[in-house]
Amino acid sequence: TWTAANIVEEQVAAIRELVGNKHVICGLSGGVDSAVAGALVQRAIGDQLTCVFVDHGLLRKGEAEQVEQDFVAATGVELKVVDASKQFLDALAGVTDPERKRKIIGAEFITSFEQAAREIVLAKSGGSGSADESVEFLVQGTLYPDVVESGGGEGAANIKSHHNVGGLPDDLQFKLIEPLRTLFKDEVRAVGEQLGLPRGMVWRHPFPGPGLAIRIVGAVDHERLAILREADAIVRAEVTAAGLDDEIWQFPVVLLADVRSVGVQGDGRTYGHPIVLRPVSSEDAMTADWSRLPYELLERISSKITNGVREVNRVVLDLTSKPPATIEWE
Numbered sequence: 001t002w003t004a005a006n007i008v009e010e011q012v013a014a015i016r017e018l019v020g021n022k023h024v025i026c027g028l029s030g031g032v033d034s035a036v037a038g039a040l041v042q043r044a045i046g047d048q049l050t051c052v053f054v055d056h057g058l059l060r061k062g063e064a065e066q067v068e069q070d071f072v073a074a075t076g077v078e079l080k081v082v083d084a085s086k087q088f089l090d091a092l093a094g095v096t097d098p099e100r101k102r103k104i105i106g107a108e109f110i111t112s113f114e115q116a117a118r119e120i121v122l123a124k125s126g127g128s129g130s131a132d133e134s135v136e137f138l139v140q141g142t143l144y145p146d147v148v149e150s151g152g153g154e155g156a157a158n159i160k161s162h163h164n165v166g167g168l169p170d171d172l173q174f175k176l177i178e179p180l181r182t183l184f185k186d187e188v189r190a191v192g193e194q195l196g197l198p199r200g201m202v203w204r205h206p207f208p209g210p211g212l213a214i215r216i217v218g219a220v221d222h223e224r225l226a227i228l229r230e231a232d233a234i235v236r237a238e239v240t241a242a243g244l245d246d247e248i249w250q251f252p253v254v255l256l257a258d259v260r261s262v263g264v265q266g267d268g269r270t271y272g273h274p275i276v277l278r279p280v281s282s283e284d285a286m287t288a289d290w291s292r293l294p295y296e297l298l299e300r301i302s303s304k305i306t307n308g309v310r311e312v313n314r315v316v317l318d319l320t321s322k323p324p325a326t327i328e329w330e
């Protein structure tokens with residue numbers, strides 16, 4: 001019978017058998033898949049695993065801390081944090097095209113991850129480490145739907161090894177460990193709970209890899225990120241307080257950074273930015289409908305954002321389904 005406990009037990013045995021006394025690297029993104037995959041491998045082989053968290057500075061409020069503090073506390077994992085936010089912001093300076101943003105973020109990510117991986121390989125092979133204990137594996141949080149989608153139908157194999165990890169150079173190649181290859185998202189969450197991971201990670205809504213960079217319509221900079229991060233944190237807190245997290249598939253909060261509109265606060269005229277609320281319901285993100293949220297909740301969100309975030313003087317609601325719109329604005 002399927003239980004999260006059985007999955008953990010099975011995977012732990014399989015990972016131990018596969019890895020032997022080699023070392024393993026796992027990249028954490030802040031999302032549920034990489035967190036659960038990493039925690040499973042940690043359960044199996046303890047300090048033979050090193051996790052890498054590239055902080056690109058584009059996560060939401062509290063998410064980097066969730067990885068660096070709560071995840072580490074829950075798992076005891078050895079974590080290497082790369083604070084790359086300055087490199088990412090420099091590379092993104094002045095860029096407004098959504099696809100260029102994605103390309104830049106992807107390339108910066110590989111650069112940061114590659115450097116961290118090299119340092120780990122060097123550390124493990126230097127000193128007392130013998131060739132037997134070299135770093136040979138990379139963990140990936142691939143889920144069953146990804147396996148099916150990429151045509152790798154033989155999803156029964158829990159662990160697939162193959163070389164040529166996308167984006168990494170030839171001299172830095174690893175075999176893959178994909179302990180979530182047979183699981184659906186809800187099963188991954190159950191395994192995450194079984195492993196005692198932070199609730200905020202286990203139940204996080206889908207969040208794009210390029211993060212807040214594609215929720216700022218316009219160029220990305222430190223100040224704009226700070227505005228969006230505050231507004232987004234207000235939205236998340238209010239939705240959670242209203243008990244509606246499970247009703248909503250995803251709730252992008254978008255800053256129209258190049259748009260200004262006139263407002264009035266106290267005696268003064270303001271010329272601030274609009275924030276767009278984009279709550280959607282969906283099954284698989286291929287199609288989506290806008291969420292009919294209670295007016296009281298929308299009102300609370302609007303007044304808290306305009307009272308709490310000085311640069312924002314207008315909050316608008318996106319009433320478009322997908323298609324014709326996409327879920328994200330970029």
Ligand code: XMP
Nearest residue numbers: 102206207208209210250285322326327328
């Ligand atoms: P759209 O906006 O295309 O989004 O309706 C569908 C789903 O994909 C997510 N998304 C991304 N995820 N990198 C990601 O990892 C991306 O560049 C990206 N763009 C969109 C989006 O949040 C939604 O869940």
